[in-house]
Amino acid sequence: MHFPRPRRAGSIRLGAALSAALVALPVLALAIAAARGSGDLWPHLIRYVLPQAVLETALLLAGVGVVVVGVGTGTAWLVSCHRFPGRRVFSSALVLPLALPTYVSAYAWLDVMHPAGPVQSGLRALLGVTDPRAIPLPEIRSLPGCIMVMGSVLFPYVYLAARAAFLTQGADLLRAGRGLGAGGMRLFLSIGLPMAWPAIAAGASLALLETLNDVGAAEFLGVRTLTVSVYVTWITRSSLEGAAQIALMILALVAALVALEGWARSRARGAHAVREGARPDRRTLSPLAGLFAALFCALPVLLGFLVPVSYLVWAAWRRVAEFGLPPDLGAWIGNSALLSGAATLLVLPAALSLAAGARGDAMPDRRAMAGPLLLRASLMGYALPGGIAAVGLIVAFGGLDDLTERFGDWAPALSGTAAALILAYFVRFLAIPAGGLDAAYARIRPQMDWSARSMGAGRGRLLWRVHLPLLLPALSAAALLVFLDAMKELPATLLLRPFNRETLATALYAEAARGTYEEGAVAALALVVVGLPVIGLLVAGGRPKERPPKRMQRSESRP
Amino acid sequence: MIRPKKAVLFALSLLLAPAAARAAEVNLYTTREPGLMRPLTERFTTQTGIQVNTVFVQGGLAERLAAEGSRSRADVAMVVDVGNLMELVDRNLTQPVESAALTAAIPAHLRDPQGRWFALSTRARAIYASRERIPEAEAAKLTYEDLADPRFKGRVCIRSGQHPYNTALFSILMIEHGEGWLRDYLTKLKGNLARRATGGDREVARDILAGICDVGLANTYYAGLMLSGRGGEEQKRWGEAVRVVLPANETAVNISGGAVTRHAPNRAEAVRFLEFLASPEAQTIYADGNFENPVRPNTPVNEIVAGFGPVTPRNVSLPEVAARRAAASRIVDEVGFDR
Numbered sequence: 001m002h003f004p005r006p007r008r009a010g011s012i013r014l015g016a017a018l019s020a021a022l023v024a025l026p027v028l029a030l031a032i033a034a035a036r037g038s039g040d041l042w043p044h045l046i047r048y049v050l051p052q053a054v055l056e057t058a059l060l061l062a063g064v065g066v067v068v069v070g071v072g073t074g075t076a077w078l079v080s081c082h083r084f085p086g087r088r089v090f091s092s093a094l095v096l097p098l099a100l101p102t103y104v105s106a107y108a109w110l111d112v113m114h115p116a117g118p119v120q121s122g123l124r125a126l127l128g129v130t131d132p133r134a135i136p137l138p139e140i141r142s143l144p145g146c147i148m149v150m151g152s153v154l155f156p157y158v159y160l161a162a163r164a165a166f167l168t169q170g171a172d173l174l175r176a177g178r179g180l181g182a183g184g185m186r187l188f189l190s191i192g193l194p195m196a197w198p199a200i201a202a203g204a205s206l207a208l209l210e211t212l213n214d215v216g217a218a219e220f221l222g223v224r225t226l227t228v229s230v231y232v233t234w235i236t237r238s239s240l241e242g243a244a245q246i247a248l249m250i251l252a253l254v255a256a257l258v259a260l261e262g263w264a265r266s267r268a269r270g271a272h273a274v275r276e277g278a279r280p281d282r283r284t285l286s287p288l289a290g291l292f293a294a295l296f297c298a299l300p301v302l303l304g305f306l307v308p309v310s311y312l313v314w315a316a317w318r319r320v321a322e323f324g325l326p327p328d329l330g331a332w333i334g335n336s337a338l339l340s341g342a343a344t345l346l347v348l349p350a351a352l353s354l355a356a357g358a359r360g361d362a363m364p365d366r367r368a369m370a371g372p373l374l375l376r377a378s379l380m381g382y383a384l385p386g387g388i389a390a391v392g393l394i395v396a397f398g399g400l401d402d403l404t405e406r407f408g409d410w411a412p413a414l415s416g417t418a419a420a421l422i423l424a425y426f427v428r429f430l431a432i433p434a435g436g437l438d439a440a441y442a443r444i445r446p447q448m449d450w451s452a453r454s455m456g457a458g459r460g461r462l463l464w465r466v467h468l469p470l471l472l473p474a475l476s477a478a479a480l481l482v483f484l485d486a487m488k489e490l491p492a493t494l495l496l497r498p499f500n501r502e503t504l505a506t507a508l509y510a511e512a513a514r515g516t517y518e519e520g521a522v523a524a525l526a527l528v529v530v531g532l533p534v535i536g537l538l539v540a541g542g543r544p545k546e547r548p549p550k551r552m553q554r555s556e557s558r559p
Numbered sequence: 560m561i562r563p564k565k566a567v568l569f570a571l572s573l574l575l576a577p578a579a580a581r582a583a584e585v586n587l588y589t590t591r592e593p594g595l596m597r598p599l600t601e602r603f604t605t606q607t608g609i610q611v612n613t614v615f616v617q618g619g620l621a622e623r624l625a626a627e628g629s630r631s632r633a634d635v636a637m638v639v640d641v642g643n644l645m646e647l648v649d650r651n652l653t654q655p656v657e658s659a660a661l662t663a664a665i666p667a668h669l670r671d672p673q674g675r676w677f678a679l680s681t682r683a684r685a686i687y688a689s690r691e692r693i694p695e696a697e698a699a700k701l702t703y704e705d706l707a708d709p710r711f712k713g714r715v716c717i718r719s720g721q722h723p724y725n726t727a728l729f730s731i732l733m734i735e736h737g738e739g740w741l742r743d744y745l746t747k748l749k750g751n752l753a754r755r756a757t758g759g760d761r762e763v764a765r766d767i768l769a770g771i772c773d774v775g776l777a778n779t780y781y782a783g784l785m786l787s788g789r790g791g792e793e794q795k796r797w798g799e800a801v802r803v804v805l806p807a808n809e810t811a812v813n814i815s816g817g818a819v820t821r822h823a824p825n826r827a828e829a830v831r832f833l834e835f836l837a838s839p840e841a842q843t844i845y846a847d848g849n850f851e852n853p854v855r856p857n858t859p860v861n862e863i864v865a866g867f868g869p870v871t872p873r874n875v876s877l878p879e880v881a882a883r884r885a886a887a888s889r890i891v892d893e894v895g896f897d898r
Contacts, residue, residue, distance in 0.1 A: 048892045110758075115769030116797065132770040141757055219719070222757030224897050232721045232892075235618050237885045238646050318791065391622045398626030405630070415627045495619040499586060499612035499632075502593070510615055514592045519790075 012459060013370075015353030020374040022350075023381045023427050026392025027251070030244040030384075033395065037241025041233070045246070049229050057225040059143055060150075060218070061208055067151030068207045071300045072158025073200055077188055078297060080166035081174065083282045084290035090297035091163075092539045097304030098156045098481075099531035101488040101505070103216030104524045105153050106146075107512065108308035110220070111315075113140045146221040150214065152304030154207040160477070160538070161203030161439075165196035171280040178281075201261060202439055206382075206432065209254065213385045216490065226250055227385045240391065247388045254383040258376060309528055315521035326522055328502065333530060336503040339418065339493075340486035343425030344479050350426070351433035351478065352471070354378055356463050359441045359449075375434055382431035387491035393424050394495060416498055424492040429485050433478035440474035441467070473541055480538045484531050504530070584610040585828040588620050589637040591815060595849045596637075602844065603835045609828050624652045629822045634829035637817040639682070640723040644816045645881035648675045653818035656830055664837035664855045668877070669814065678814035678877070679836050680851035682778050683870045684728045685810070687763050687801040689773045695802070702806045703732060706774060707747035715751040716766045716775035718758055720896035721888055724778060728811045729891065730883035734875050738886065745894045756897050761785060761797065768800035778813075779803055779870075783850025783863045803867040812872040813880075815851070 078084070079091040097105075111117050115132040123135055139145060177191045193200075218225050226246065234243030285293055326332075358371035381389060397414045404411040414420050444467065452462045468475075490505045497506065504527040511520035589596055593615050600611035616623065620638060624631055624647070636653070638644050647653050648671065656674035669678035686706070688698040706715055718725065733741045749756075753772035763775035764785060784790060785798030817836060819829045835841055842853035846861045852870060853860065891897065 044889060044892065048889075048895070052895065052898055110762075114765060115771065116765050116793075120769075132768075139754070141755055220758065222719075222755035222897075231618065232888065236642075236721045236723060236726055236888045238621075238642070239885075240622060387618055391619050394619065394623050394626045398628060401630060402628070413627075413630050415623075415630065416632060491618070494615070494617055495623060497614060499614050502615075506615065507593075509617075510593045513617060514594055519594070 012353045012356050012463065015350060016357035016371065016374045019350035019354055019426075019430060020377040022423065023378050023430055025396040026384065026389050026427060027248075027380050028392075029395040029399065030248060030388065030392040033241050033392075034244040034248055037239065037245060039245075041239065041242040041245065045229070050226075053224055053226045053229045056143065056223055057212065057227075060146060060223055060225060061211055063143070063147035064151045064154065064211045065204060065208055067147060068155040068158045069200060069204050071151065072155040072203060072207075073162045073193065073196070075155075075297050075300065076159050076162035076166055076196075077192055078293045080163055081192070081280050081282055082293060083284040084293040086294045086297070090294070090301070092536075093301045093305070094159050094297060095156050095535050095539050096301060096532075097153045098484055098538075099528045099535055100153050100305065100308055101216070101490070101524075101527070102150050102153050102210070102214055103220065103490070103512075104312070104508070104527075105304070105308045106140075106149050106217035106220050108311040109145070109149050110140050112307060112311050113137060141220075141222045143223055146218055146223045148303065149217055149221065150211055152300055154210055155300055155304065157207040157210075158200055158203035161199040162196045164477075165199035166192060166280065174280045178283075183283075198442070199439065202435055205258075205261065206435070209379075209382050209431075212250070212254070213383070215385060215387065230385055230388055234388070234391075243388060244392075247384060250385075251380065251383055254379075255376075258379055258383075262372075262376065309525075312521050312525045312528065316525040319519060319522055326507070328507070329522065329526060332502050332504045332507045332523060333526060335501050336487050336505065336527070337530065339421060339425070339503065340483045342418075342422045343429070343486045344483045346422060347426050347430055347433055347482055348475060348479055351378075351430060351437055352463075352468075352475070354430075354434045355437035355441050355471075356459075356467065358438060359467075375438055378434045379431045381427040382429065385491075386428065386489065387495070389428060390424060390492035390495040393420070393427060393492070397423075416496075418498055418501070421493060421496045421498075424496050425482075425486045425489060428489060428492060429482045432481050432485065433475070436474050436478040436481075437471055440471050444470050476541050477538060480534050480541070484534055487527060487531060582610060583608060583825075583828060584612060585825050585832045586632045586634045587611055587613045587637065587832075588624065588633045588635070588820075589613060589615055590617055590620055590639060590643070591615070591637050595845075598844050598848055599836065599841055602840065603832060606835070607831060609831065611832070621646050621650055621652060624820060625650060631820065631822050632824060633820045634823035634825045635817055635832055636820055637679070637815070639813075639815040640727060641814050641816075641877045642723055642727060642881045642884045644676050644678075644814070644818070645878055647818055652821050654821045654823065654826075656819050656833070658830055658834055660834040661830075661837055664834075666854065666856065669854050676816055676818045677833060677837070678816040678854050679833075680815045680842075680845040680849075680854060681870070681872075682724075682780060682813045682815065682851055683805055683810050683872075684724060684776060684813065685779045685782070685867065686804040686806065687767060687775045687777050687782070688804055689767045690800060690802050692773045693802070698802050698804050701774070701804050702809065703728065703776070703811065704744070706776070707744050707751060709747075709751075711751045711774060713751065713753050714773040715748065716753055716763045716772035717748075717756050718760060718762070718777075719756050720745070720891035723884070724760070724813060725776070726884045726887045726891065727813045727880055728776070729887040730880045731811045731873055731875050733883055733887055733890075734879060735873070738890065741887065742890050742894060745890060745896055749894055749896050761794070764797040764801045768797050775801075779805070779852075779864055779867055780850035782867070783861055786863050787850070805868055805870055808871045809873045810870050812852075812870065814854075814877065 075090070075094050079087050112119055114120065120132070120135055120137060124130065173191050173195060174187065177187050182190060213227055215227050215231055219228050230243045230246045233239050233246060354375045358375040394415065397420050401413045401415055448466060449462060452466050457465065488505060490509055493503055493506055494509065504523045508520035508523035508527065596613060600613065603609065604611055620636060624633060624636065636647055638647070653675045658674070661670065661677055665677055670676065686701050686703070688701060729741060729745070732744065754766065760777035760781045763777040764782065766772050767775060782798050782801065782803045785794040788795045817833055819826060819833065823829045837855055839855060839858055842855045842858040845851045846853050846858060850861050850864050
């Protein structure tokens with residue numbers, strides 16, 4: 001099918017290209033650093049470091065992957081398609097762990113579960129034993145401990161995506177499946193899971209990239225991932241060149257996996273062009289099954305939110321009772337909110353132009369690949385370890401400043417300003433809204449574009465009048481996630497911020513770095529508390545209205 | 560309610576912060592935590608009227624300085640660990656300073672002859688031994704070398720072997736015993752670990768209290784911090800569980816230090832700030848605020864730290880310790896210490 005092509009809206013392409021270029025900046029800087037280094041690091045790495053690091057990374061990713069997909073999909077399926085005690089509460093509460101940075105949860109869990117901590121001391125008192133080694137509870141400082149801590153904090157990425165898919169896509173199919181006699185597990189495995197799979201994969205990939213890049217929790221819990229070896233090479237051996245080489249190797253692996261996932265998805269594309277409609281009917285579970293369902297939903301909330309946050313409340317309360325609130329708390333909150341807010345506002349139009357560009361180029365009448373490629377490139381910032389991305393950016397900004405300096409001193413230097421930090425958040429988190437909008441776009445049928453175009457609408461008008469209203473739920477969900485992630489972001493914030501500016505994350509880290517992380521409890525708790533209303537909006541936005549207007553398609557997925 | 564106009568103004572002031580007008584000021588990049596720095600900078604400002612602007616950075620301080628080049632507004636860089644300090648010097652990010660006050664305050668082996676770096680406090684790496692399970696007589700004689708002895712199998716706790724505090728210690732041991740010895744030592748020490756080499760120094764005390772291990776390695780000021788009760792009653796118990804042992808005549812000592820940056824726009828103020836940090840008053844803040852050992856002779860250490868006994872350091876040159884740390888770090892990898 002061929003349509004006469006209307007004049008292209010150049011601004012979309014330009015926006016997409018600029019955004020991708022910005023994300024490519026730190027990668028370019030790192031590539032230059034890597035090329036400057038010799039390769040003499042590699043025999044050592046291959047012999048002594050990589051085998052173990054690759055194995056631990058793979059096991060960590062596999063473990064976290066199983067947890068986030070299992071818990072995220074399972075709970076989403078339960079709360080979307082069933083009725084059981086506490087369903088409404090769980091449907092919201094399952095998002096709560098998103099408020100916690102993984103490193104905070106790791107600190108909290110170690111304190112809670114330590115033989116000298118409250119749980120074991122309490123148990124010993126209860127059982128009347130004195131030997132601290134008497135109760136053999138599992139050790140948190142281990143691979144399984146790390147999988148538990150990270151999985152229980154990161155599963156909401158999958159939960160949100162899967163829930164949106166179940167709620168918005170599946171009613172008709174599920175009804176048909178039930179009509180044919182499928183129920184329970186069979187309905188889930190043969191209809192629910194395949195239908196929601198693209199959404200689940202997108203959510204899981206965000207959780208897994210976050211796991212891959214994590215250094216705080218993994219290092220603290222003694223898991224030596226590839227990312228930890230990047231830091232050792234950089235910090236302990238002062239070799240940014242070597243660190244950049246390892247980081248780029250990881251990035252190449254991620255790129256290969258992303259390409260593979262994209263290929264798998266493109267092959268499956270026809271399969272899930274499901275008509276969206278009303279909410280699925282909820283089946284009432286038997287009392288026993290309902291109890292199990294409630295327990296299955298309660299456990300991740302307990303592990304990922306209630307336990308660490310209760311600990312924070314207790315620790316913060318003790319601090320505040322003794323020393324009062326930190327005098328700078330207001331400034332920390334203000335800085336965190338402003339920086340994250342600015343980054344969110346900046347990132348959304350960029351993501352929109354990327355997703356729109358990818359859609360335009362993927363139309364059946366066009367073979368251009370630039371759009372989808374730019375979209376995939378936006379993932380790079382999220383796939384790099386935060387600290388390394390930050391160093392890449394600082395080098396890149398330095399280079400840009402050198403360049404502008406050559407043309408006179410009219411332009412203020414970027415380095416050391418809040419603007420540099422906001423751009424860093426942009427680079428780190430562009431992938432979240434870009435992926436989310438792309439997924440939402442996939443659910444807008446191309447016929448709609450054709451109709452609009454045949455009536456003479458240009459690309460800009462198509463985007464503004466037709467797509468944007470349909471993308472609004474996905475856009476707002478992505479905005480909230482970017483805001484939360486930027487608030488929790490630590491390495492780039494530490495390295496790039498201007499003089500005398502502390503955020504909640506840096507204030508909390510300042511104490512943790514000293515080994516007095518209890519003193520950071522107030523800031524950590526404030527981080528959670530500020531995140532809660534944002535999560536509230538996220539939950540409210542993800543719930544379809546009881547009677548959606550007929551012409552509106554709901555597509556509020558997480559990426 | 561936040562008024563939109565106000566919020567916009569605040570946002571603008573954030574964005575344009577660096578362009579603000581400046582009075583007498585000194586700009587500081589530091590890996591030292593705000594908790595320690597605040598009393599120091601506040602005192603300096605009261606004394607001199609010079610404003611101190613601070614960014615607390617962790618990894619990447621050197622990269623930020625290097626990338627900013629001659630545009631950098633930083634005047635003073637302060638870091639912990641001799642390796643991190645020497646990296647600034649090696650990358651030509653500092654400049655020579657001549658100051659009679661600094662030369663008089665800081666012993667020669669704790670500063671660069673050319674004034675490109677100055678140690679501002681020393682930090683002893685101690686052995687923590689369980690008060691309950693290691694007899695006092697045995698504890699008093701303990702050396703770093705002993706921790707690799709078979710009698711401590713499954714009884715040792717230590718943070719990551721790749722942490723700068725440990726690589727500095729290993730470099731010091733390597734200077735004395737050689738590379739082959741260090742490899743053998745780390746292999747045996749690894750075999751003695753009660754848990755993975757991870758966490759922080761305070762976890763060593765806490766794990767000893769919990770019976771996970773009986774001996775470990777940690778810096779003295781953590782014990783000071785815990786015992787002071789500033790971290791709460793619970794931490795006091797961790798501190799009380801251990802005896803802090805400083806091996807006689809051979810304690811491994813690391814430093815925290817500072818330097819004037821290469822392109823410091825406020826050079827005079829920067830030198831004044833370093834001089835202040837070496838003054839008796841600031842050195843007392845190092846001792847009492849953070850339980851470190853002052854570099855300035857005759858400045859008393861905090862009384863809790865004094866209770867650990869005198870520090871008699873191993874006689875090694877600090878730049879040499881820094882030069883060996885990459886080799887030490889490679890050996891840590893080779894023996895799989897952190898696995």
